[in-house]
Amino acid sequence: MGANMTGIDISSRLIEHARQAEQKELLSIRYEVVSFANLTIFSNDSFDTAVSTMALMDSPDYEKAIAEIYRVLRKQGDFFFSISHPCFMTEGFGWVTGGRESKPALTVSGYFSKKQWIERWQFSRVPEEIRKDTPLFAIPRFPRTLSEYINTLIQAGFVLKQLGEPRPSASECHKYPYLQKWRDAGALFLHIHCVKP
Numbered sequence: 001m002g003a004n005m006t007g008i009d010i011s012s013r014l015i016e017h018a019r020q021a022e023q024k025e026l027l028s029i030r031y032e033v034v035s036f037a038n039l040t041i042f043s044n045d046s047f048d049t050a051v052s053t054m055a056l057m058d059s060p061d062y063e064k065a066i067a068e069i070y071r072v073l074r075k076q077g078d079f080f081f082s083i084s085h086p087c088f089m090t091e092g093f094g095w096v097t098g099g100r101e102s103k104p105a106l107t108v109s110g111y112f113s114k115k116q117w118i119e120r121w122q123f124s125r126v127p128e129e130i131r132k133d134t135p136l137f138a139i140p141r142f143p144r145t146l147s148e149y150i151n152t153l154i155q156a157g158f159v160l161k162q163l164g165e166p167r168p169s170a171s172e173c174h175k176y177p178y179l180q181k182w183r184d185a186g187a188l189f190l191h192i193h194c195v196k197p
């Protein structure tokens with residue numbers, strides 16, 4: 001649509017795939033392998049908008065990243081991001097059935113813990129025949145509470161505009177029944193929109 005865009009990730013492999021996609025479909029997007037916690041290749045006030053999807057919870061450097069994103073945004077610049085919902089995606093995350101509720105319930109524990117840990121998981125829909133030969137994802141976790149996420153934004157100077165806790169719709173759950181528990185029990189994602197005043 002004519003916007004000048006720059007995409008970043010710390011993973012050179014991911015950026016390589018993005019550059020290959022750019023060659024197939026030319027969108028004039030510049031890609032750089034950099035950490036969101038060190039955006040020194042970009043000048044102050046040089047972006048109208050910043051968007052981050054499901055990445056800022058995966059780093060020990062959330063606070064540095066927020067300060068850097070604030071720096072590179074121009075005044076009135078918007079910042080939109082999504083993270084795993086910190087209230088629900090704790091080290092004690094799990095599903096239980098057979099309790100007071102007839103529906104699956106979600107467990108939370110260690111919400112205030114600062115202990116970093118490695119989450120190992122696999123998509124639940126990996127076919128049974130390849131499941132045992134498919135290595136698990138190993139994702140380092142850096143727990144923060146909801147107030148830590150939000151207060152860091154406020155302390156950096158951002159003004160909150162809107163929070164979102166997206167939830168599968170009834171029709172999506174009808175089509176994909178495995179989503180129903182996410183409609184009923186808790187939020188998997190937290191969306192935040194804030195602005196540099």
Ligand SMILES: C[S@@+](CC[C@H](N)C(=O)[O-])C[C@H]1O[C@@H](n2cnc3c(N)ncnc32)[C@H](O)[C@@H]1O
Nearest residue numbers: 009010011014034035036037053054055058059
């Ligand atoms: C769950 S993936 C999301 C990828 C992509 N944003 C998307 O929405 O599909 C998390 C991404 O965060 C990236 N990441 C982790 N730490 C980072 C950092 N310090 N700077 C930039 N990217 C980082 C990882 O390399 C990974 O690609």
